[in-house]
Amino acid sequence: MTGRGGLFGVLAEFERKEDLLAAARKVHAEGYRKVEAYAPFPVEGLAEALGMDRTRLPWVVLAGGLTGAAGGFFMQVFASAVDDPLNIGGRPTASWPAFVVIAFELAILFGGLSALLGMLALNGLPQPYHPVFNVPRFALASQDRFFLSVEADDPRFDPDRTRTLLAELRPVGIYDVER
Amino acid sequence: MTPRPPVVRPGHTYASVTEKISAVVLSGRMPRSWTAGAAAGLALVLLFFYAVGLLFSAGIGIWGVNVPVSWGFAIVNFVWWIGIGHAGTLISAILLLMRQSWRTSINRFAEAMTLFAVACAAVYPLLHLGRPKFWYWLFPYPNTMGLWPQFRSPLVWDVFAVFTYGLTSLLFWYMGLIPDLATMRDRARGRFARAVYGFLAMGWRGAARHWLRYETAYVLLAGLATPLVVSVHTVVSFDFAISILPGWHSTVFPPYFVAGAIFSGFAMVVTLAVPLRKAYGLEDFITECHLDNMGKVMLATGLVVAYGYLMETFFSWYGGSRYEAAMMADRLGGAYAPAYWGTLACNVLATQALWFRAVRRRPLPLFGAALVINVGMWLERYVIVVQSLHRDYLPSAWHMYYPTVWDWATFAGTIGLFLTLFHLFVRLLPSISMFELRALVPPAPGEARG
Numbered sequence: 361m362t363g364r365g366g367l368f369g370v371l372a373e374f375e376r377k378e379d380l381l382a383a384a385r386k387v388h389a390e391g392y393r394k395v396e397a398y399a400p401f402p403v404e405g406l407a408e409a410l411g412m413d414r415t416r417l418p419w420v421v422l423a424g425g426l427t428g429a430a431g432g433f434f435m436q437v438f439a440s441a442v443d444d445p446l447n448i449g450g451r452p453t454a455s456w457p458a459f460v461v462i463a464f465e466l467a468i469l470f471g472g473l474s475a476l477l478g479m480l481a482l483n484g485l486p487q488p489y490h491p492v493f494n495v496p497r498f499a500l501a502s503q504d505r506f507f508l509s510v511e512a513d514d515p516r517f518d519p520d521r522t523r524t525l526l527a528e529l530r531p532v533g534i535y536d537v538e539r
Numbered sequence: 540m541t542p543r544p545p546v547v548r549p550g551h552t553y554a555s556v557t558e559k560i561s562a563v564v565l566s567g568r569m570p571r572s573w574t575a576g577a578a579a580g581l582a583l584v585l586l587f588f589y590a591v592g593l594l595f596s597a598g599i600g601i602w603g604v605n606v607p608v609s610w611g612f613a614i615v616n617f618v619w620w621i622g623i624g625h626a627g628t629l630i631s632a633i634l635l636l637m638r639q640s641w642r643t644s645i646n647r648f649a650e651a652m653t654l655f656a657v658a659c660a661a662v663y664p665l666l667h668l669g670r671p672k673f674w675y676w677l678f679p680y681p682n683t684m685g686l687w688p689q690f691r692s693p694l695v696w697d698v699f700a701v702f703t704y705g706l707t708s709l710l711f712w713y714m715g716l717i718p719d720l721a722t723m724r725d726r727a728r729g730r731f732a733r734a735v736y737g738f739l740a741m742g743w744r745g746a747a748r749h750w751l752r753y754e755t756a757y758v759l760l761a762g763l764a765t766p767l768v769v770s771v772h773t774v775v776s777f778d779f780a781i782s783i784l785p786g787w788h789s790t791v792f793p794p795y796f797v798a799g800a801i802f803s804g805f806a807m808v809v810t811l812a813v814p815l816r817k818a819y820g821l822e823d824f825i826t827e828c829h830l831d832n833m834g835k836v837m838l839a840t841g842l843v844v845a846y847g848y849l850m851e852t853f854f855s856w857y858g859g860s861r862y863e864a865a866m867m868a869d870r871l872g873g874a875y876a877p878a879y880w881g882t883l884a885c886n887v888l889a890t891q892a893l894w895f896r897a898v899r900r901r902p903l904p905l906f907g908a909a910l911v912i913n914v915g916m917w918l919e920r921y922v923i924v925v926q927s928l929h930r931d932y933l934p935s936a937w938h939m940y941y942p943t944v945w946d947w948a949t950f951a952g953t954i955g956l957f958l959t960l961f962h963l964f965v966r967l968l969p970s971i972s973m974f975e976l977r978a979l980v981p982p983a984p985g986e987a988r989g
Contacts, residue, residue, distance in 0.1 A: 476714050
């Protein structure tokens with residue numbers, strides 16, 4: 361756990377997404393929980409195979425959007441009816457239909473910002489350093505190969521047994537990941 | 540039903556898709572057409588700087604604007620550019636929600652087009668302010684004058700709409716780029732390039748849990764961008780429709796403007812796609828099928844626009860307002876009639892060629908149609924702004940509008956700005972979304988489907 365040096369985990373490389381999916385299911389079924397799968401594009405069912413089936417992100421975006429809408433609306437009411445009321449032809453100062461457009465635009469703006477920033481925050485990005493990048497072959501994870509990593513922190517992790525388990529899944533290669 | 544043709548030509552693998560698209564940037568090969576295009580763009584940017592510099596020192600008087608046509612080229616070009624932007628968001632958001640997988644080959648550069656078009660559009664209202672250094676007065680901020688913007692004004696709505704639109708498009712584009720930036724980081728050879736791509740990719744490593752949140756965020760952003768696209772051009776049309784000027788005060792404006800925006804935007808996507816696929820040999824990814832689909836969208840939106848023209852004419856007769864009727868008579872036969880008939884010739888007549896498969900599926904005829912439509916949509920905005928404005932209720936206020944050489948120079952300058960930005964984009968970032976295209980690669984023959 362202390363700085364560099366030591367084993368972070370083992371990494372298995374696969375050529376096809378079906379193999380990765382099968383491997384993820386198998387390793388999860390064996391009781392490993394500190395497992396991560398890497399793919400060059402979203403693979404349907406992969407996160408589910410690792411036991412993650414949903415994300416809180418929609419709620420973050422909903423909260424952001426509502427904040428934008430309410431904030432925008434009350435900003436306009438405050439500006440036009442409270443802080444600087446102008447009586448123009450006896451029209452109401454808090455003429456809400458005129459405020460809908462800006463409230464709507466701000467709902468979109470805040471919703472959109474919370475979608476991107478929420479995604480990054482929940483994913484723990486930006487993350488300049490991660491041990492998997494120490495494996496040179498991992499550069500292919502953003503191109504055409506699929507990887508499965510089992511971390512040494514996992515209570516079930518055993519260098520030999522875990523390697524044997526991964527080897528049974530017919531990977532193209534197995535690599536040690538240094539911290 | 541016959542199966543749909545594949546979006547990517549057969550024979551590609553994950554590796555070949557990645558290789559081919561990233562090579563456009565990483566190989567360092569610069570086709571002569573790129574150099575020529577970038578040089579032309581840069582020359583026009585210089586003209587732009589000169590024209591804007593002169594405007595700042597001499598004032599708005601160097602333009603042809605006057606009373607009553609106080610909105611001249613600036614607003615014509617603003618509406619034209621912002622309309623062009625719409626196809627990019629339409630492709631990335633609405634077609635994504637509708638699960639149209641053909642969008643994948645064109646969404647990245649269409650989104651870039653949106654950003655650059657919005658940047659060009661935003662230049663005009665700022666210059667038109669007369670005192671551009673006070674542009675931030677349009678935003679609500681606590682100030683010593685104790686003043687707020689007039690939130691009931693469509694012009695202030697426009698500020699919020701366009702600002703939101705620009706920023707949301709940027710978010711969408713950047714988010715779509717993150718996984719591809721990681722690919723560029725892993726493939727780039729130079730230290731500097733690796734550092735820059737790596738910084739922008741923020742340590743993306745394609746973990747399954749990351750992808751799940753990523754896809755959720757992408758769909759949510761698309762869901763937000765879809766009503767945004769419709770709202771932006773609706774708000775732009777409010778700038779006109781909420782006034783009481785004959786020729787502007789019309790309820791058909793919001794839908795008609797939105798359709799026109801998509802129409803001109805798709806024309807611009809075609810204008811960019813045809814040379815792009817030719818210059819870099821991307822015919823495997825931007826296939827005839829894509830050209831065909833874009834042609835169909837242009838045809839459909841063109842017909843909506845034609846309906847808008849018809850209804851405008853019909854209302855001015857059926858509405859019984861003599862001022863509306865006089866405006867329409869002037870539009871059909873007055874001083875600006877050539878611009879109006881030109882609009883009809885480009886947008887209604889020429890568009891009918893898109894009924895033919897042979898036109899839609901061949902790059903050159905389609906490119907020609909797209910250019911004609913771009914001109915036609917510009918003429919349409921010219922007619923709406925200038926012709927409606929030059930004659931209102933009082934004959935004593937009637938006046939002609941003549942664009943000056945500086946109007947034209949500024950317009951040419953923004954085209955140059957757009958060209959330059961687009962050429963830089965093609966050289967520096969993958970112009971087709973690699974990770975989305977990988978997911979569409981058909982399984983190799985003999986390989987079982989998962």
